[in-house]
Every structure is written in structure tokens, then in C-alpha cells.
Amino acid sequence: MLSLPYIRENKDLVIKGLAIRNFPNAEKLIGEVLDTDIKRRALQAELDNTLAESNKLSKEIGNFFKAGEVQKAAIAKEKTGKLKERSKTLNEELNGFENELTELLYQIPNIPNTLVPPGNSEEDNEVVFQDGEVPKLHQGAVPHWELAKKYDIIDFELGNKITGAGFPVYKGKGAKLQRALIAYFLDRNTEAGYTEVQPPLMINEASGLGTGQLPDKEGQMYHVGIDNLYLIPTAEVPVTNFYRDVLLKESDFPICNTAYTPCFRREAGSYGAHVRGLNRLHQFDKVEIVRIEHPDQSYQALDGMVAHVKSILQELKMPYRILRLCGGDLGFTSALTYDFEVFSTAQNRWLEISSVSNFETFQANRLKLRFKNKDGKSQLAHTLNGSSLALPRVLAGLLENYQTENGIKIPEVLQKYTGFDLIS
RNA sequence: GGAGAAAUGGCAGAGUGGUCGAAUGCACUGGUCUUGAAAACCAGCGAGGGUCACACCUCCGGGGGUUCGAAUCCCUCUUUCUCCGCCA
The missing domain is CATH 1.10.287 (Helix Hairpins)
Structure with a gap:
């Protein structure tokens, strides 16, 4: 606010x-x-x-x-x-x-940074960077949901039976690949100076208010009524709330955390072809990076986060692009957001896999997250976060882009985590 | 789940009806001393609202009550600790 x-x-x-x-x-x-x-x-x-x-x-x-x-x-x-x-x-x-x-x-959303282009919808987002080669796939290349079935690595029907649509079961090399990606992301983040944390997966009302999920967006979270707790839609919520009602010293900056958590989203009202397979789930894994910064430093930090996510995608050798979101597409709480998308060759479309944002003082104001500045006065800090990365779509892109007639190859950087180099 | 104890400033910890927004210690900031640092000494030091600046107001876990007056008494909720039970 x-x-x-x-x-x-x-x-x-x-x-x-x-x-x-x-x-x-x-x-x-x-x-x-x-x-x-x-x-x-x-x-x-x-x-x-x-x-x-x-x-x-x-x-x-x-x-x-x-x-x-x-x-x-x-x-x-x-x-x-x-x-x-x-x-x-x-x-x-x-x-x-x-x-x-x-x-x-x-009711008032955050004020966009001056870099934010005006616009109404996705189409007005600015592509600020693009890299990676779109692979030429063999004849008969298929989308990931078919690959998942063919190699028996993700079972959507079994998830339907146990819970419902949007709760897939990962099996065998699929499960292992997912675990490998999580470990790889966490390692890359901690190497870059982020402290790994494991937050609770349920949050109370005060936390939801702090980062802006409540009071308006409660319909997007799963609510455990008997205890009045919410399943987290992203690690951003518990991790940023670590710093709720906290008065920092300038010397505490920068604060850099990374967390792997499952994320739970009700996604009420989304149906259709774009939600097939791993494209949109109710439960998914994500590795998040969260930073608390001095206001003078926050945009430098944002650039650093973008560069960091970029470096991961370079290593994975995936075709990707970076968008600067336009005013109409910008999240309620964000002042500037960069979205990362990988190109899904078999679906012939871009999939959002990361969103990196600076919230400036918008969250900090609700969180009462402040620091003592040089004049000895308390001042609101800046909060930032980004995904590094969201698993299902990375997995989808990876399966589709790395498929060959003999099976799905594993990117080199992941092989020491998976212990295999091919799913066949 | 049962029984008891507790919650006070960044932290620790006094304060049990009236000059208490709160002793003291640590931490922090400034100064003296020192080539520099440490130690020692001196001074300052909670948060929010309000004002040009004062004044003034609010806040001792949250909410409610008693009283002219509450950190202090009462009710209630939450959390923490100890003991018992149950249990990964």
C-alpha cells in the first residue's frame, strides 16, 4: 500500500x-x-x-x-x-x-517505475532481451504431456484420482529430474550469495496482508478454515514476512534469501488448452529469491537478479526472452517487473517461468519493514523477489526442447544432479 | 488435549493504581583520550501520529472492562515456557 x-x-x-x-x-x-x-x-x-x-x-x-x-x-x-x-x-x-x-x-496499486511502458495487455509488454537457439525438432516431436506419458515420468491421471486436476504425480526419472532442478537452482542461488531458508508452507492472515495477498486476493489461495491458515501461493509470502515489523540497520543490507517450496494456487476460472499438462497447476514447485534492500540500491539489485536468472537459463541452454511488463500487465503490488519466458518448441509458444519484481516500499509499508537511516530516522525498506525458477514450465520446456528420436536428453549442467543423461 | 507460569524499548531485564514512556545492563551513535584501534570516561539513544517548529496525543502481546487516573486490577484471545498425556 x-x-x-x-x-x-x-x-x-x-x-x-x-x-x-x-x-x-x-x-x-x-x-x-x-x-x-x-x-x-x-x-x-x-x-x-x-x-x-x-x-x-x-x-x-x-x-x-x-x-x-x-x-x-x-x-x-x-x-x-x-x-x-x-x-x-x-x-x-x-x-x-x-x-x-x-x-x-x-484499492490503490503501486506506482509504476518510469521504465514501465503504458499498455493494456500482454501485447504491450516490451521484449528487452532474447537469446538461445530454438532447436529444430525431429519429425513427430510432441508436446510435453505426450512425452510424459510416453516415458511414464509424469502421471496426470493418477493425480486426478488422488486429489484432482492440476496435481500431477512425478515418477521415476521425472521425479528425479525435478529434484535435480531444485538442487541445481538452490546451489546456483546460494553461490550467488543467497541464504537458503525453508519457510512454513502455511501462513496466517497477518502475513497475507503483509505481502498483499489479502484482503483482495484470498480467493486465489487455499484456505484451511479450521485453523484460519492459507497454503502459500509462493515462497515470497512467508519469506518476505520474516521481516514484518522489523527495524533494520543500514548495515543489514543487502538481505538475500532463497527458498524452495511447493506453491498452491486455486487458479479459479482458468480452463482451456493453455492449461494443459504442466502449463498451469494447482500445486507446483518453485525456487524463489527474495531481497530486502536499501531504497538507493534496489534497482541495482533488481538488475542483479535479472542477470542471475539469465545466467541460469544460459547454462540450461534454453531459448528464452525477457519482457518488461507494461502498466496494464503489471502486478498490483509491483513497481517494475521483468518476466522470463522459455520457448516451448512443441507447443510453439512462450511459457512464463520467472517473474522478477521490485515492490519498492509498497509491501514494506504494510509490513512495517523499516531501517534506521543515516539521520537516525526510520525509513521504509524496499522488497524484491523473483523466481529462480518455477519448475513445471522449465520442465515442460526442457522436455520439449531436448526431445530426440531416441529419448529426452538432459542438459549438461544437470547431469551431475540426475545421474543420467537421457530419458528413454 | 490437561495443569501451571509468563509476555515490558534493538536485546536482556526492573517496575504491581498517580510526576512511568518506563530503572539498570548490553548494543548503537557522538565526543574525550590514542599514531590508529581496544579499554576507560562523558553525552545521546524506543515507536507511531501531529506541528513550519514546539505543544500535545497514542503505544508496556491483541481486544474489551473497572477507575478521576492502568505497564500495574478484572475479563477474553493469541503466543511462549515448564510439567503430564499423545505422537512423527
Whole structure:
């Protein structure tokens, strides 16, 4: 959520920024926020004065009792009674405005970075980099779901039986390959300076609010009603929430974590050809990188994360490209996002395998994640995260691009993890 | 699941109805001393709101209550610890 002082001081910038996102009625909404804020502050001042007077009287009463002046104490007591009623009313009104304000602020997405191109949809995303050769596949090359069946490495029907659609069972060399990818990603990340962590796979409400999944997107998470917990949709949520309500020192930066976790997403409302096979699942594995940065350093950090993910894809020798998301495609909480896509040769389409974002202070504000700056004041930190990488689509791309007539080859960097170089 | 104890500033830890936003120690920041560092000494040092700046207000796990007045008393929730039971 944007901070009120920021909106107050940068009204025009905020409205302009929201326009890049095609956010409707920005001007009206921001106007409402500022109006409510003014009302809130006026009421706050009045309440403060009432309380100040009441506090003063209380002290006097104490002194009267000590001096044995019971009469005077009784008179003062009567006065405080009235003040108390007044402050109660004021407090209720104030709460009303505060709730209204919070609700308004929850509706406002992050302000896009100046690099973000305007646009409505995927088509307006900017391709900023592309590399890797699209392999020429043999006659009879097939999409991964057919390969999965042919070599018996992923069993979608079995998952249907046990749980439902979107919960595949990995078998044999398929399971091993998946484990190899996870180990490889984690190793690459820790080599790059990220600390490996294993967070809980369920989060409470406060954590969901902290990173912005709640209150609006609760329908996208699985909810364990009896304990009021949510299954994590990404490791970003528990790992970023490590730093909720934390006051850092400047010397703590940079904070770099990496975590492998399964991710759970309800994906309500997505059906059709694009969700076949591994393209869209309810449970999938992902290795995530999360950083907490000094605001002056966060964009450098973002570039570093992009370069890091890039280096992994180079090693895997996969055709990929990097997109800078346009305003219309940008996530609610993000200021700048780079998506990585691998080309799936057999499906003849690009598959998103990573999304690397800088949230600036948007999450930090809700998280109350701050640091003491050089002036000794507390200031909001910047949060960033990215996938490195999301397993199913990497696997899909890998199976499809590395298929030969004799079987599926294993990229060289993975062979020491798999212990085999061919699935046949 | 049962029984008990506890939750206070970055950390540790006093405080059991009125000048307590809170002793003390550690950590941190500045200074003196030193070639430099350490040690020692001196000073400063919680968070949020509010103000041009003060004033002022709020916060001692969360919520509610008693009282003129609550860190302190009561209720409730959450969490932690100890003991018992169960168990990977």
C-alpha cells in the first residue's frame, strides 16, 4: 500500500502513475483519500486536545486527594466525566475515518517505475532481451504431456484420482529430474550469495496482508478454515514476512534469501488448452529469491537478479526472452517487473517461468519493514523477489526442447544432479 | 488435549493504581583520550501520529472492562515456557 505522506506530497505523480496502469477514476480516488485524510487529522487534533485536558484534570485530582481537598476533587471528577464522553464520541468518529482511509488505500496499486511502458495487455509488454537457439525438432516431436506419458515420468491421471486436476504425480526419472532442478537452482542461488531458508508452507492472515495477498486476493489461495491458515501461493509470502515489523540497520543490507517450496494456487476460472499438462497447476514447485534492500540500491539489485536468472537459463541452454511488463500487465503490488519466458518448441509458444519484481516500499509499508537511516530516522525498506525458477514450465520446456528420436536428453549442467543423461 | 507460569524499548531485564514512556545492563551513535584501534570516561539513544517548529496525543502481546487516573486490577484471545498425556 502507498503511504499517505507520499500521496500527500506527490499527488500528481501518483495520478500520472496510475494512468500508466489504465487505472480508472484515479483522480477521484486520490481526491477522496486526501479529503478523508484532512478530516481525519482535524478529528485527531480535537481528540488529542480533549484527552490532554482530561489528563491534566486527572493529575489535579490526584493532588487534591493528597491535599485532602475532597470537595475540589469531586468537582474536577464531574468535568472529566464529560470529557470522557466527548472523547469516546470523537474516537468512534476517528475510527470511522481511519477505516475508510485504509479501505481506500487498499484499492490503490503501486506506482509504476518510469521504465514501465503504458499498455493494456500482454501485447504491450516490451521484449528487452532474447537469446538461445530454438532447436529444430525431429519429425513427430510432441508436446510435453505426450512425452510424459510416453516415458511414464509424469502421471496426470493418477493425480486426478488422488486429489484432482492440476496435481500431477512425478515418477521415476521425472521425479528425479525435478529434484535435480531444485538442487541445481538452490546451489546456483546460494553461490550467488543467497541464504537458503525453508519457510512454513502455511501462513496466517497477518502475513497475507503483509505481502498483499489479502484482503483482495484470498480467493486465489487455499484456505484451511479450521485453523484460519492459507497454503502459500509462493515462497515470497512467508519469506518476505520474516521481516514484518522489523527495524533494520543500514548495515543489514543487502538481505538475500532463497527458498524452495511447493506453491498452491486455486487458479479459479482458468480452463482451456493453455492449461494443459504442466502449463498451469494447482500445486507446483518453485525456487524463489527474495531481497530486502536499501531504497538507493534496489534497482541495482533488481538488475542483479535479472542477470542471475539469465545466467541460469544460459547454462540450461534454453531459448528464452525477457519482457518488461507494461502498466496494464503489471502486478498490483509491483513497481517494475521483468518476466522470463522459455520457448516451448512443441507447443510453439512462450511459457512464463520467472517473474522478477521490485515492490519498492509498497509491501514494506504494510509490513512495517523499516531501517534506521543515516539521520537516525526510520525509513521504509524496499522488497524484491523473483523466481529462480518455477519448475513445471522449465520442465515442460526442457522436455520439449531436448526431445530426440531416441529419448529426452538432459542438459549438461544437470547431469551431475540426475545421474543420467537421457530419458528413454 | 490437561495443569501451571509468563509476555515490558534493538536485546536482556526492573517496575504491581498517580510526576512511568518506563530503572539498570548490553548494543548503537557522538565526543574525550590514542599514531590508529581496544579499554576507560562523558553525552545521546524506543515507536507511531501531529506541528513550519514546539505543544500535545497514542503505544508496556491483541481486544474489551473497572477507575478521576492502568505497564500495574478484572475479563477474553493469541503466543511462549515448564510439567503430564499423545505422537512423527
